[in-house]
Amino acid sequence: xxxxxxxxxxxxxxxxxxxxxKKIGLVPTMGFLHEGHLSLIRRAVRFSDIVIVSIFVxxxxxxxxxxxxxxxxDEKNDINKxxxxxxxxxxxxxxxxxxxxxxxxxxxxxxxxxxxxxKSRPLHFRGVTTIVAKLFNITRPDxxxxxxxxxxxxxxxxxxxxxxxxxxxxxxxxxxxxxxxLAMSSRNCYFNPEQRKEAVCLYESLRIAKRAVKxxxxxxxxxxxxxxxxxxxxxxxxxxxxxxxxxxxxxIIPVKKVNKNTICSLAVKIHGVRLxxxxxxxxxxxxx
Amino acid sequence: xxxxxxxxxxxxxxxxxxxxxKKIGLVPTMGFLHEGHLSLIRRAVRFSDIVIVSIFVxxxxxxxxxxxxxxxxDEKNDINKxxxxxxxxxxxxxxxxxxxxxxxxxxxxxxxxxxxxxKSRPLHFRGVTTIVAKLFNITRPDxxxxxxxxxxxxxxxxxxxxxxxxxxxxxxxxxxxxxxxLAMSSRNCYFNPEQRKEAVCLYESLRIAKRAVKxxxxxxxxxxxxxxxxxxxxxxxxxxxxxxxxxxxxxIIPVKKVNKNTICSLAVKIHGVRLxxxxxxxxxxxxx
Numbered sequence: 001x002x003x004x005x006x007x008x009x010x011x012x013x014x015x016x017x018x019x020x021x022k023k024i025g026l027v028p029t030m031g032f033l034h035e036g037h038l039s040l041i042r043r044a045v046r047f048s049d050i051v052i053v054s055i056f057v058x059x060x061x062x063x064x065x066x067x068x069x070x071x072x073x074d075e076k077n078d079i080n081k082x083x084x085x086x087x088x089x090x091x092x093x094x095x096x097x098x099x100x101x102x103x104x105x106x107x108x109x110x111x112x113x114x115x116x117x118x119k120s121r122p123l124h125f126r127g128v129t130t131i132v133a134k135l136f137n138i139t140r141p142d143x144x145x146x147x148x149x150x151x152x153x154x155x156x157x158x159x160x161x162x163x164x165x166x167x168x169x170x171x172x173x174x175x176x177x178x179x180x181x182l183a184m185s186s187r188n189c190y191f192n193p194e195q196r197k198e199a200v201c202l203y204e205s206l207r208i209a210k211r212a213v214k215x216x217x218x219x220x221x222x223x224x225x226x227x228x229x230x231x232x233x234x235x236x237x238x239x240x241x242x243x244x245x246x247x248x249x250x251x252i253i254p255v256k257k258v259n260k261n262t263i264c265s266l267a268v269k270i271h272g273v274r275l276x277x278x279x280x281x282x283x284x285x286x287x288x
Numbered sequence: 289x290x291x292x293x294x295x296x297x298x299x300x301x302x303x304x305x306x307x308x309x310k311k312i313g314l315v316p317t318m319g320f321l322h323e324g325h326l327s328l329i330r331r332a333v334r335f336s337d338i339v340i341v342s343i344f345v346x347x348x349x350x351x352x353x354x355x356x357x358x359x360x361x362d363e364k365n366d367i368n369k370x371x372x373x374x375x376x377x378x379x380x381x382x383x384x385x386x387x388x389x390x391x392x393x394x395x396x397x398x399x400x401x402x403x404x405x406x407k408s409r410p411l412h413f414r415g416v417t418t419i420v421a422k423l424f425n426i427t428r429p430d431x432x433x434x435x436x437x438x439x440x441x442x443x444x445x446x447x448x449x450x451x452x453x454x455x456x457x458x459x460x461x462x463x464x465x466x467x468x469x470l471a472m473s474s475r476n477c478y479f480n481p482e483q484r485k486e487a488v489c490l491y492e493s494l495r496i497a498k499r500a501v502k503x504x505x506x507x508x509x510x511x512x513x514x515x516x517x518x519x520x521x522x523x524x525x526x527x528x529x530x531x532x533x534x535x536x537x538x539x540i541i542p543v544k545k546v547n548k549n550t551i552c553s554l555a556v557k558i559h560g561v562r563l564x565x566x567x568x569x570x571x572x573x574x575x576x
Binding site for chain 1: 295299303306307309386390391392393394395396397398399400417418421422423425426447448450451452453454455
C-alpha cells in the first residue's frame with residue numbers, strides 16, 4: 001500500500017491507472033477511522049480495482065466556533081486500518097497544498113444544501129462540495145463511497161457530481177452502529193461513559209418514530225416529532241435539539257405525512273457534542 | 289471531423305483518447321466564430337494531439353436583460369470553419385442536457401471575479417466558471433485556450449482551474465483585431481456601418497494611453513483615464529463608458545501608477561452594444 005501526500009504524485013498515479021483502464025474507487029474521509037469508514041472501504045474494494053482512501057480534515061467545512069482544531073487525528077492507526085481493510089493508496093494532502101494562499105474558488109449546491117445541516121451550519125456544505133470536487137479532480141475516481149449517516153451530504157455530493165458533469169458514481173453505504181445503536185462517529189470519542197450512554201437517544205428516538213409508523217400507522221410528522229422530543233428528553237434531559245425533520249429522501253423537501261420515500265433526520269447536541277443521525281421511516285433496512 | 293452533441297458520447301470519446309494517451313486541447317466558444325476564435329483553435333492544434341471545439345451559448349452567463357436570445361448563431365458555418373482550421377471534434381451540447389431540471393450547482397471565484405466585468409455583470413463569471421468547469425469535466429482536456437480580449441475571464445478560469453485541482457493548462461492567446469484595430473467579437477455584427485466606425489474608439493483610447501506612457505512617461509492612471517474618456521467622446525459622442533480600469537494583470541487589483549504588469553481594460557456601450565477591450569500598458573506586443 002502506498003501513502004501519498006503530494007498532489008502532483010497523486011495525479012501521476014491516477015493518470016497511469018486511467019491509461020491502464022483501472023477502475024478507481026475513492027473513499028474521502030477526515031481520518032480517525034472507525035468501523036463505519038472501514039465498511040465504506042470494503043464497499044469500494046468490491047466495486048473497483050484500486051481503492052484510494054483520502055484523509056483530510058477540511059478546515060473549509062468547519063465554522064470558526066466549531067471543532068476543527070480539536071477534531072481527533074490518528075494517522076498512523078488510520079494507515080494500518082486502511083491497509084488491513086484492502087485499501088491500495090492513502091492520500092493525505094497538506095492543508096497548505098489544498099488551500100494555497102490566494103485560494104478563492106468554491107463549489108456551491110444551492111437548494112438541497114440550504115436546509116437541515118445547511119441551515120444550522122451555513123458554509124458547511126460549500127466546504128464539503130469544494131473539497132470533494134477537488135479530491136475528485138485530483139484522483140479522478142470512477143466510483144466514490146459516502147456514508148448514509150451523513151445522508152444530506154451524500155445527496156448534495158451526488159447532485160454536485162451530476163450538475164458538474166463528473167463521470168463518477170456516488171455510492172451511499174448504510175450507517176454502522178455501536179451495539180446500543182449509536183451511529184458510529186469520530187466525534188463519539190468526546191464523551192465520558194455517562195454522557196456516552198445518553199448519546200443513544202438519537203437512535204432510540206428514530207426507532208420509536210419508525211415503530212409508530214409501522215405498528216400504529218401514525219404518519220403525521222408533527223405527532224412523530226413530539227414523541228421523539230419526549231423520548232430524547234427522558235434519556236438526556238440536557239439535550240439541545242437542533243432539528244428533527246421528516247423529508248423526502250431525494251429532494252430534502254419537508255413532508256407532513258410520512259410516505260415510503262420519507263427519511264427522518266435529526267441533529268442534537270449531547271453534552272456539548274453535536275451528533276446527527278437518520279432513518280428511513282418505512283421498509284426493513286437502511287440500505288439504499 | 290466529428291460533430292458530437294451527446295454528453296455521454298463525448299465522454300466516451302475522451303475516455304478512449306485518455307487511454308490512448310492523446311493530448312487533448314479544448315477551445316470553448318459560444319459559436320459565430322471569427323478570426324479570433326480560429327486563432328485559438330490554431331494554437332490548440334499546435335499544443336495538442338486532438339482539438340475539441342465546443343459551441344455553447346451559455347444562458348447562465350447572461351443576465352435577464354442581456355442578449356442571450358439575440359446572440360448570433362450559425363452552427364453550419366462554424367463547423368466548416370473549425371474543420372478547415374484543423375479541429376478534430378466539435379462538441380455542441382444541448383442547453384437542456386447541460387442544465388437539466390433541478391440543476392443547482394455553481395462554481396464561484398470570489399475575489400478576482402468581483403471587480404470590472406464581475407461588478408458590472410454580477411452573475412456573469414459564476415455562469416462562465418460553472419460552464420467551463422462542466423466542459424472541462426466532460427472533455428477532460430490537457431490544455432484549454434482562451435482569448436486575451438476577455439482577459440479577466442481567462443484569469444478567473446485559470447484561478448478556478450488551479451483552486452479546484454484540475455490538471456489543465458490554461459493558454460491565453462492574443463487578441464485578433466480588425467484592420468482599424470477593433471477587437472474581433474461576435475457582437476460586432478450588431479452594428480450598422482456608421483456605428484461600426486465609432487466602435488474603434490475603445491482601441492484608439494487604449495493606444496493613446498499606451499503612447500502617453502511610452503512617449504510622455506505619464507504613469508498616473510487618473511491622467512491616462514482622463515485622456516481616454518476625451519478620445520472616446522470625440523469619436524463616439526453617445527458612448528456610455530461602463531469602466532476604464534488600470535489593474536495588475538494577475539491580481540486584478542487597481543493601480544494608481546502604471547508599471548510593467550499593468551493592463552488597462554475598459555467596457556463601453558456603443559450604440560447599445562457593450563464592447564470590452566484591453567491592452568498591456570508597457571512592452572511591445574500583447575502576447576502573454
